[in-house]
Amino acid sequence: MFNKILIANRGEIACRVIQTAHRMGIKCVAVYSEADRNARHVAMADEAFLLGPAPSSESYLRADKIIEICKQSGAQAVHPGYGFLSENTGFAEALEANGITFIGPPSSAIAAMGSKSAAKEIMSHASVPLVPGYHGDDQDPALLRVEAEKCGFPLLLKAVAGGGGKGMRVVEQMSEFDEALTSACREAKNAFGNPDMLIEKYLTQPRHVEIQVFCDQDGNGVYLAERDCSVQRRHQKVIEEAPAPGLPDEIRVAMGEAAVRAAQAIDYVGAGTVEFLYDVDGSFYFMEMNTRLQVEHPVTELITGQDLVEWQLRIAHGEGLPLQQDQIRISGHALEARIYAEDPDNDFLPATGTLRYLRTPEENAHVRVDTGVVEGDEVSVYYDPMIAKLIVWDDNRDRAIARMVTALEDYRIGGLKTNTRFLRHLANAQPFKDEDLDTGFIEKHRELLFPANNIDTQRNLAITAAYLLESQKAAAFVAGDPYSPFSRQNSWRMNSQYARPMTLIHGDDSHDLRILEQQDHYQISVDGADYQVSASLNDDALQVMINGHRLTVHLFQHNDSITLFHEGEQFSCELHCERFDGGDESSEGSLTAPMNGAMVAVLVEAGQKVAAGETLVVMEAMKMEHSIKAPCDGTVSDIYFAEGDLVSEGAQLIAVTPDEEA
Numbered sequence: 001m002f003n004k005i006l007i008a009n010r011g012e013i014a015c016r017v018i019q020t021a022h023r024m025g026i027k028c029v030a031v032y033s034e035a036d037r038n039a040r041h042v043a044m045a046d047e048a049f050l051l052g053p054a055p056s057s058e059s060y061l062r063a064d065k066i067i068e069i070c071k072q073s074g075a076q077a078v079h080p081g082y083g084f085l086s087e088n089t090g091f092a093e094a095l096e097a098n099g100i101t102f103i104g105p106p107s108s109a110i111a112a113m114g115s116k117s118a119a120k121e122i123m124s125h126a127s128v129p130l131v132p133g134y135h136g137d138d139q140d141p142a143l144l145r146v147e148a149e150k151c152g153f154p155l156l157l158k159a160v161a162g163g164g165g166k167g168m169r170v171v172e173q174m175s176e177f178d179e180a181l182t183s184a185c186r187e188a189k190n191a192f193g194n195p196d197m198l199i200e201k202y203l204t205q206p207r208h209v210e211i212q213v214f215c216d217q218d219g220n221g222v223y224l225a226e227r228d229c230s231v232q233r234r235h236q237k238v239i240e241e242a243p244a245p246g247l248p249d250e251i252r253v254a255m256g257e258a259a260v261r262a263a264q265a266i267d268y269v270g271a272g273t274v275e276f277l278y279d280v281d282g283s284f285y286f287m288e289m290n291t292r293l294q295v296e297h298p299v300t301e302l303i304t305g306q307d308l309v310e311w312q313l314r315i316a317h318g319e320g321l322p323l324q325q326d327q328i329r330i331s332g333h334a335l336e337a338r339i340y341a342e343d344p345d346n347d348f349l350p351a352t353g354t355l356r357y358l359r360t361p362e363e364n365a366h367v368r369v370d371t372g373v374v375e376g377d378e379v380s381v382y383y384d385p386m387i388a389k390l391i392v393w394d395d396n397r398d399r400a401i402a403r404m405v406t407a408l409e410d411y412r413i414g415g416l417k418t419n420t421r422f423l424r425h426l427a428n429a430q431p432f433k434d435e436d437l438d439t440g441f442i443e444k445h446r447e448l449l450f451p452a453n454n455i456d457t458q459r460n461l462a463i464t465a466a467y468l469l470e471s472q473k474a475a476a477f478v479a480g481d482p483y484s485p486f487s488r489q490n491s492w493r494m495n496s497q498y499a500r501p502m503t504l505i506h507g508d509d510s511h512d513l514r515i516l517e518q519q520d521h522y523q524i525s526v527d528g529a530d531y532q533v534s535a536s537l538n539d540d541a542l543q544v545m546i547n548g549h550r551l552t553v554h555l556f557q558h559n560d561s562i563t564l565f566h567e568g569e570q571f572s573c574e575l576h577c578e579r580f581d582g583g584d585e586s587s588e589g590s591l592t593a594p595m596n597g598a599m600v601a602v603l604v605e606a607g608q609k610v611a612a613g614e615t616l617v618v619m620e621a622m623k624m625e626h627s628i629k630a631p632c633d634g635t636v637s638d639i640y641f642a643e644g645d646l647v648s649e650g651a652q653l654i655a656v657t658p659d660e661e662a
């Protein structure tokens with residue numbers, strides 16, 4: 001087995017490959033860009049080398065530098081992951097030329113699958129079912145018209161050099177064909193440098209079912225069941241699962257055997273995926289073959305109990321297939337959700353920012369998190385904004401879905417927008433549970449998947465206020481002031497008639513709260529609605545009883561912004577920081593503390609003459625400042641607290657002798 005390999009990738013897949021390699025006792029070399037200097041995969045590797053600046057073209061795509069680092073580090077093989085150089089024939093060839101093993105298929109196999117028409121020609125000879133249509137080299141428009149007539153309508157024009165949904169055009173009827181062909185060719189020429197088209201019968205409600213295949217260097221091949229990746233958005237997979245719901249065993253076998261034939265037809269070695277369009281009538285047709293380990297491979301691992309990266313390493317090192325076909329068993333059901341930094345409410349625009357708060361579901365036999373980030377990491381513009389893959393497994397699909405919904409609720413991310421709420425609504429949608437799956441799923445169920453926010457704003461504001469008060473006490477306790485009224489964790493409460501003000505901003509609305517601290521709870525008034533709230537805080541979890549309803553929520557605060565997480569929903573608001581100039585009647589002229597707080601400024605000295613209304617000291621609480629002013633002309637006689645002291649509500653802060661008394 002290899003002693004040392006280099007992972008020519010980043011993010012979750014780099015971490016994932018390192019995990020398996022380390023389990024097999026293989027040393028790992030990571031490569032990184034300047035933007036990934038502190039990335040998780042760099043920390044996990046045994047050694048790491050800087051490739052260059054952040055842009056992929058200057059880092060992860062620099063094949064020459066990667067080969068140089070292999071020589072420098074003594075790495076015997078390279079795992080390319082997916083994306084970047086994973087399907088780059090030049091890179092595979094250059095590695096082989098330098099005596100370094102490419103953990104993937106022969107470059108000839110990658111090349112063979114690079115062209116849709118060439119791939120289809122190979123498949124047709126391997127008796128792999130193809131969508132009826134035309135995929136010849138003759139691109140004479142007159143001939144294409146004849147082929148279109150034969151195919152029937154609706155038909156699909158597909159760019160031979162296209163992929164991932166690019167360069168496709170549906171033609172409903174013959175009268176549209178010429179214009180569609182002209183524009184499709186023009187687009188393909190501009191996008192791929194190749195105007196050639198193939199014609200296919202258009203399947204209106206296909207599912208995307210793909211087979212995981214593995215071949216060893218002796219030409220043996222097996223399939224490890226299938227994955228259903230129909231739930232996509234603009235050709236980006238969103239949720240993948242294995243096995244494909246409702247796929248009859250005989251179709252599984254026929255599809256798997258066709259996929260193995262497809263792989264063997266191109267002398268494939270290693271992990272590969274053969275994608276099929278699965279039609280409503282039970283027919284299936286070759287779509288394309290991916291010559292890399294797919295993002296969604298974990299769902300196959302969970303239902304087969306196999307580590308596909310271990311298979312890749314063993315096969316790349318010359319070993320035979322770890323299992324024969326009749327030894328491969330599938331059990332249960334697995335789902336994968338791709339967690340992205342993106343904004344579903346803004347057309348899924350990629351989001352960037354800092355992962356200021358990151359809490360992941362507990363991992364166990366049912367829940368797996370493949371991620372390349374940790375709390376505090378930046379999600380940058382340079383790379384795919386995937387935060388993690390959340391994979392769940394259970395005995396059957398319904399239970400697996402339930403686990404996914406719960407795991408998504410437990411996946412809490414603060415600091416940038418993510419798609420977790422969308423994913424939870426998708427996994428929890430009845431049509432998804434009913435297996436109403438086809439590639440148009442998301443569009444078809446848009447109303448369900450993008451529900452309006454119906455959160456209880458006032459209730460959430462009251463809970464947030466309780467959180468702020470509890471976290472302030474916890475902070476005081478941690479600050480080591482056991483005598484501070486803030487630090488009494490158990491039943492500390494002031495029996496006060498002073499209703500402390502707090503202003504919270506939610507969206508464009510400002511909400512003035514009034515908080516009365518009672519013996520064992522807060523009385524919180526929000527926009528006229530009254531809440532009896534008792535709460536206890538443990539790290540980010542707030543157990544709260546509000547008007548008799550007990551629940552647990554999680555909260556995260558960054559500066560003045562607080563985000564509340566509950567059942568997959570998020571609620572954010574801002575603590576309004578304002579200078580509170582004694583506007584409340586109870587503090588008018590009073591030289592006592594209007595609430596618990598800290599002294600932030602003592603502006604006078606004992607013996608100093610002061611004028612009525614002059615600010616003497618300033619307190620701070622709940623990010624608000626309160627100025628204590630002279631009630632009359634006079635002389636400061638005593639100052640009882642210094643700057644930085646914590647003071648209790650009602651404590652005498654300063655004394656002023658009025659002039660008439662002097």
Ligand code: MV4
Pocket residue numbers: 131156163164165166200201202203204206207208229230232235277287288439
């Ligand atoms: C099709 C099709 C319907 N009929 N071919 C999309 C990307 C590329 N992999 C092939 N694709 C399709 N080819 C015929 N003859 C529908 C799609 C398609 C699709 C396929 C799989 C997963 C998601 C998809 C989303 C839109 C269209």
